[in-house]
Amino acid sequence: MAELPKQARVVVVGAGIVGNSMAYHLARLGWKEIVLLDKGALPNPGGSTGHASNFLYPVDHSKEMTRFTQDSIKQYREMGVFTQCGGLEVARTKERAEEIKRRLASAKAWGEEAELLSPTEVRELVPYLNEQIIRGAFYSPGVGVVDPLRAGTIMRERAQALGALTIVPRVEVTGVEVVKGRIRGVQTTAGSIQTETLVVACGIWSPRIARMAGAHIPLTPAVHQMISVGPIPLLAEKPGEISYPIVRDVDFNMYERQHGSDMEVGSYDHRPILVDPDDIPPIEKAALSPTELPFTQDDFDPSLERALELMPFLGEYGIRHAINGLLSLTPDGFPILGETPEVGGLWSVAAVWIKEAPGIARSVAEWMTTGAPEIDPSGSDIARFYDHHKTRRHIHARTRESYNKTYGIVHPREQYSSNRKVRLSPFYEQERALGAVFFETAGWERPQWYEANAGLLDEYGERVMPRRDEWDARWWSPIIN
Numbered sequence: 001m002a003e004l005p006k007q008a009r010v011v012v013v014g015a016g017i018v019g020n021s022m023a024y025h026l027a028r029l030g031w032k033e034i035v036l037l038d039k040g041a042l043p044n045p046g047g048s049t050g051h052a053s054n055f056l057y058p059v060d061h062s063k064e065m066t067r068f069t070q071d072s073i074k075q076y077r078e079m080g081v082f083t084q085c086g087g088l089e090v091a092r093t094k095e096r097a098e099e100i101k102r103r104l105a106s107a108k109a110w111g112e113e114a115e116l117l118s119p120t121e122v123r124e125l126v127p128y129l130n131e132q133i134i135r136g137a138f139y140s141p142g143v144g145v146v147d148p149l150r151a152g153t154i155m156r157e158r159a160q161a162l163g164a165l166t167i168v169p170r171v172e173v174t175g176v177e178v179v180k181g182r183i184r185g186v187q188t189t190a191g192s193i194q195t196e197t198l199v200v201a202c203g204i205w206s207p208r209i210a211r212m213a214g215a216h217i218p219l220t221p222a223v224h225q226m227i228s229v230g231p232i233p234l235l236a237e238k239p240g241e242i243s244y245p246i247v248r249d250v251d252f253n254m255y256e257r258q259h260g261s262d263m264e265v266g267s268y269d270h271r272p273i274l275v276d277p278d279d280i281p282p283i284e285k286a287a288l289s290p291t292e293l294p295f296t297q298d299d300f301d302p303s304l305e306r307a308l309e310l311m312p313f314l315g316e317y318g319i320r321h322a323i324n325g326l327l328s329l330t331p332d333g334f335p336i337l338g339e340t341p342e343v344g345g346l347w348s349v350a351a352v353w354i355k356e357a358p359g360i361a362r363s364v365a366e367w368m369t370t371g372a373p374e375i376d377p378s379g380s381d382i383a384r385f386y387d388h389h390k391t392r393r394h395i396h397a398r399t400r401e402s403y404n405k406t407y408g409i410v411h412p413r414e415q416y417s418s419n420r421k422v423r424l425s426p427f428y429e430q431e432r433a434l435g436a437v438f439f440e441t442a443g444w445e446r447p448q449w450y451e452a453n454a455g456l457l458d459e460y461g462e463r464v465m466p467r468r469d470e471w472d473a474r475w476w477s478p479i480i481n
Contacts, residue, residue, distance in 0.1 A: 002166045002167065002168060003168070003190075004035075004168050004171060004188065004190040004191050004193060005033075005035060005166055005193060006191075006192075006193065006194065007033070007193060007194040007195065008033045008034065008035040008166070008193050008194070008195045009031060009032060009033040009034065009195065009196075009197065010026060010031060010033070010034050010035070010195060010197040010198070010199060011035045011037060011186050011193055011195045011197070011198050011199070012026075012034065012035070012036045012037070012199040012201055013037050013038075013173055013186075013198065013199065013200055013201060013202050013209055014037075014038060014047065014200070014201035014202030014203060014205075014206075015036055015037070015038035015040070015042060015045050015152065015156075015167070015169065016038075016045065016047040016048065016049035016050075016148075016152065016201070016202070016203060017049045017148040017151060017152055017354050017357040017358075018049075018201040018203065018349050018350075018352045018357045018360070018361060019036060019038070019199075019201035019202065019349075020036070020151070020152035020153075020155045020156055021152075021155055021357050021358045021360075021361030021362070022199055022201050022349055022361045022364065022365060023036045023155065023156060023159045023165050024155035024156070024158050024159045024361070025358075025361045025362045025364075025365035025366075026159075026164070026365045026368070026369075027158070027159035027162045027164035027165055028158075028159075028162070028365070029365055029366065029369045030369070031164060031365075031369070032163070032164050033164070033166075034159065034164050034165045034166070035165075035166045035168060035193060035195075036156070036165060036166070036167045036168070037168050037169075037171050037173065037186075037188065038169050038170075038171070038202075039169075039170065039171060039172035039173075039189075039283065040169065040170070040283055040289075040290075041169050041170060042153075042156075042167070042169045043149045043150075043152060043153050044149055044289075045169065046283055046286070046289040046290050046291060047202065047203050047204070047205075047289075047290075047291055048203050048204065048291050048325065048326060048327050048328070049148050049149065049152070049203075049354065050149065050289055050291070050292075051226075051288075051289065051291060051292050051323060051325045052148065052325070052327075052353075052354050053226060053255070053257055053259075053264055053266055054145050054146050054147070054148055054354055055087070055143065055144070055145045055146075055246050055255075055257055055355070056069060056072065056073055056076075056082075056143065056144055056145070056146060056354070056355040057069070057087050057140060057143050057246075057248070057355065058070050058073060058112050058140060058142045058143065059103060059106055059107045059110065059112050059114060059138075059140050060106070061102070061103075061106050061412075062334075062379065063109075063110060064375070064376065064377065064378075064379045064380065065334075065356060066106070066110045066112065067110070067359070067375045068356035068359035068360050068363070068375060069355050069356045069359060070110075070112070070359070071358065071359030071362060071363075071375065072355060072356050072357060072358040072359040072360075073142070073144065075358040075359070075362070076146045076151060076358065079150075079151050079154050079155075081146050081147040081148075081150050081151045081154070082144050082145070082146050083144050083145050083146075083240070083241060083242060084141070084142065084143070084144040085143060085144055085145060085242045085243070085244070085245055085246060086125070086139065086140065086141045086142075086143050086144075086245040086246075087139070087140050087143025087245050087246040087247075087248065088117070088122060088125070088126065088137045088138065088139055088140075088245050088246070088247050088248065089103065089137060089138040089140075089248045089250050089407075090122065090129075090134045090136075090137045090247060090248070090249055090250070090251075090310070091134060091135045091136050091137060091138075091250075091251070092133060092134055092135065092249075092251040092252075093135070093251055094135070095409060096135070096250060096251050096409065097135045097136055098471070099250075099409045100116060100136065100137065100138035101116065102471075103138045104116055104138060107140065112140065112142060113140070113141055113142060114138060114139060114140045114141075115139050116136055116137070116138060116139070117136060117137045117138075117139045118136055119131035119132070119134050119135070119136060119137075121137075122134065122136070122137045122139075125139075125244070125245050126244055126245060126247060128234060128311055128313050129247065129310060129311055130309065130310055130311065130312060133309060133310065134310075139245070143245065143246055145241065145242055145246075145257070146354065148354050148357075151358070155358075168190065171188045171189055171190045172188060172189045173186055173187070173188050173209055173212070174187045174188060174189060174212075175187035175212055176198065176209065176212040176213040176346075177192075178213050178214060178343055181342075181343060181344055182196065182343065182344040182345050183195065183196055183197060183198045183213065183343060183344065183345035183346050184196065186198060196345050197345045197347065197368070198213070198345060198346050198347065199347045199349060200217060200346065200347065200348050200349065200350060201349045201350070201352075202350075203327075203328050203350065203351075203352075204219075204221035204275075204277060204280065204291065204326050204327070204328050205277055205280070206219060206277075206328070206336075206348065206350040206351075207219060207220075207277050208277045208278065210340065210346070210348070213340075213342075213343045213346050214342060214343060215340040215341075215342040215343045215346055216340070216342065216385070216390040217336055217340075217348050217350050217382070218330065218331060218336070218385055218389055218390045218394075218395050219328045219329060219330045219336060219350055219351045219395065220274050220275070220276075220277075220328070220329055220395050220396060220399050221274070221275040221276075221277055221280060221291075221326045221327070221328060221329075222272060222273060222274050222275065222326065222327060222328075222329045222399060222403060223270075223273035223274075223275065223293065223324040223325065223326060224266065224267075224268060224324075224325050224326075224327050225266065225267050225270055225295070225296075225299060225300045225303070225322075225323070225324055225325070226264060226265065226266040226267070226322070226323055226325055227264070227265050227295075227300065227304070227319050227321065227322040228259065228262045228263070228264050228265075228319070228320050228321040228322070229262060229263045229264075229265060229314050229317050229318070229319055229320070230260075230261050230262030230263060230317055230318075230320055231261035231262060231317070231320075232261055232262065232263060232313070232314075232317055233261075234313070235258050235260070235261050235262065235263065236260070236261035238258075241258075241259060241260055242257070242258045242259065242260075243258065244258050246258075247310070247311075248407060249306065249307070249310050250407035251407075252267075252269050252303065252306045253267060253268035253269040253404055253405075253406050253407045253408070254266065254267045254268070254269060254303055254306060254307060254407075256307060256310070256311060262320060262321075263311070263314060265303070265304070265307045265314070267300060267303035268403060268404065268406035268407065269302065269303050269306075269404060270299040270300060270302075270303060271299060272399065272400040272403040272404070273296075273299070273324065274329075274396055274399060274400065275293075275326060280326065288323065290326075291325060291326040291327075292323045292324070292325055292326075293323070293324040293325075293326065294324065295322040295323055295324055296324060297322075300322070327353075328350060328351040328352075329351070329399040329402075329403065330351045330395075330399070331385075331389055331394060331395055331398035331399060332384075332398070332402075333402055334351075334379055334380045335349075335350065335351045335352045335356075335360060335380040336348045336350045336351050336380065336382050336385075337349055337350075337352075337360065337363075337364055337367075337377050337380045337381060337382060338364070338367065338377070338380075338381045338382045338383060339382070340382055341382070341383055347364065347368060348382050349361065349364050359375065360377070360380075362374075362375075363375045363377050364377065386442055386443055388422050388423070388443050389443075393419060394419050394422075397418035397419040398416060398418055398419060400418070401416060401417065401418045402416075411471070411474050411475055413439075413474065413475035413476070414474075414475060415439055415440060415475070416440065420438075420440060420445065421445060422443040422444075423442070423443040423444045423445070424444075424445055425444070425445070428445060431447045431450070434450045434451070434452040435450050435451025435452050435454075436448075436449070436450050436451075437449055437450075437451070437477070439475075448477075448480065449477045449479040449480045450479065451479070453479050454479055456479070457478060457479065461478065463481075464478040464481040465481065466478070
C-alpha cells in the first residue's frame with residue numbers, strides 16, 4: 001500500500017463495497033489521482049460490508065432502487081462473485097397474501113422475472129420449511145448472494161490497473177478543510193491532502209466526516225441482529241455456499257439464508273437500537289469489529305421463536321455465531337446521494353446496502369463526471385432534506401418508527417406519525433377544528449380533506465368515483481372529490 005500523497009483530484013473515504021465501487025467507477029470514467037482511505041486494514045476494514053448477509057433481492061416497489069440493484073447484479077456477475085439461488089417472500093397473513101400480489105405487479109413493471117407460489121410449491125423448493133403456516137409466497141428466481149470483499153478487491157485492482165488509484169489503509173480522517181464554502185483539503189493521521197473533491201462513502205461514520213466540513217448527512221447507525229445456526233447436515237451435504245432459495249419471513253421482518261452448512265437468521269423485528277456514530281468503538285477496542293457489537297439475546301428471543309415456527313429443524317442445532325451488527329438508517333429509508341447543499345465538492349454516497357452499491361456508485365460517478373447519470377437518483381438526492389430533517393430528534397424519531405417496517409406493508413401514501421407539527425400555518429387551529437386530516441409536506445401540515453364537509457356526500461356522493469379496493473381507498477376520502 002502506498003504512502004499518503006500530498007494532493008489528489010478526489011479523496012474517497014471508506015473502503016467497503018461503496019467506496020471501492022466509487023473508486024473504480026471514477027477511474028473507469030477517466031478520473032486520475034484518486035486516493036482511497038480507510039482507518040481499517042484491507043480487504044475487510046471493519047465496516048458493515050464485513051458482516052452483512054450479502055444477499056440481493058432485485059424487486060422493490062421503487063423503480064429507482066430496483067434499477068440500482070439490477071445494475072449491481074449485472075456488475076457482480078461480470079466480476080464472477082454472484083451466485084444465483086432464488087428467493088422467497090412467504091405470506092403468513094391474508095394482508096401479506098395481497099401484498100405479494102403487488103410485489104408481482106412491481107416485478108412485471110420493472111421487467112424482473114417472478115411468480116406466486118402455493119404452500120406446496122414452496123415446500124418443493126425449501127423442504128425444511130413448514131408450509132402449514134403460510135398462505136403462499138412471492139418467488140424471485142433472480143435473487144442471489146455475493147462476495148462483497150472479493151468484489152471490492154477486484155474493483156480496487158481494476159482502478160489501480162488504470163493508473164488512477166492510490167490506496168492508503170490504516171489512516172483515519174481527522175479534519176476537513178473548507179474555504180469559501182468548498183472542499184480544499186483533508187487532514188488525516190498520516191498527514192494532509194489537498195483536494196477539491198471529497199466522497200464520503202464510510203457508511204455509519206458518514207455523519208462524523210460531514211460534520212468536520214460543516215455539513216450534514218442525516219443518518220444513524222442502528223443494530224440489526226443476526227445468528228448463525230449449525231452445522232446442519234442437510235445443508236452441509238450440498239455443494240457450495242448456497243443451494244436453497246433464501247427465505248424472507250416478511251410478516252415478522254426476518255430472513256433465513258443458507259451459508260454453507262449453517263443457516264443465518266436475521267431480524268428487523270426487535271426493538272430499534274440506535275447508536276451514535278461517536279459511540280462506535282475504535283478498531284483497537286472492538287472485540288470483533290467496530291460494527292459487530294455484543295449480542296443481546298433477550299431482544300432476539302421472540303424472533304428465534306418465529307424462526308422455529310417456520311423452520312422447526314433449526315431447534316435441533318446450536319447457535320455458532322451471533323452479533324448485533326450495525327447498519328445505516330435514514331429518516332425516509334432511502335440512500336443519501338449527491339453533493340451536499342452546504343459544501344461544494346463534498347459528495348455523499350451513504351446509507352447504501354450491498355445489493356445496490358455498484359449500481360449506485362456507477363450512477364454517482366456519472367453524476368460527478370457529466371451531471372447526467374443513466375439511472376435517475378433524484379429520489380435519493382441529499383438535497384431532499386430540509387433543516388429540520390437533519391436534527392438528531394427527527395432522524396431518531398423517523399428511524400425508530402420505520403425500523404420495524406423494513407419488510408412492512410407500507411402504503412405509498414402512508415404518513416409518518418413521529419415528529420409531526422414541525423411547521424404550522426397560521427390557519428392550523430382553524431383547520432383542525434374543521435376536522436382536517438393532515439398530510440406532511442416538507443414538515444408542513446397540509447389538510448387533505450375536512451370532516452366538516454362529510455355532509456356534502458349525502459347530496460353529491462353519487463358523483464364521486466368509488467374506490468372499491470381497500471388498498472386504493474387507504475389514506476383517501478370521498479370528501480376529497
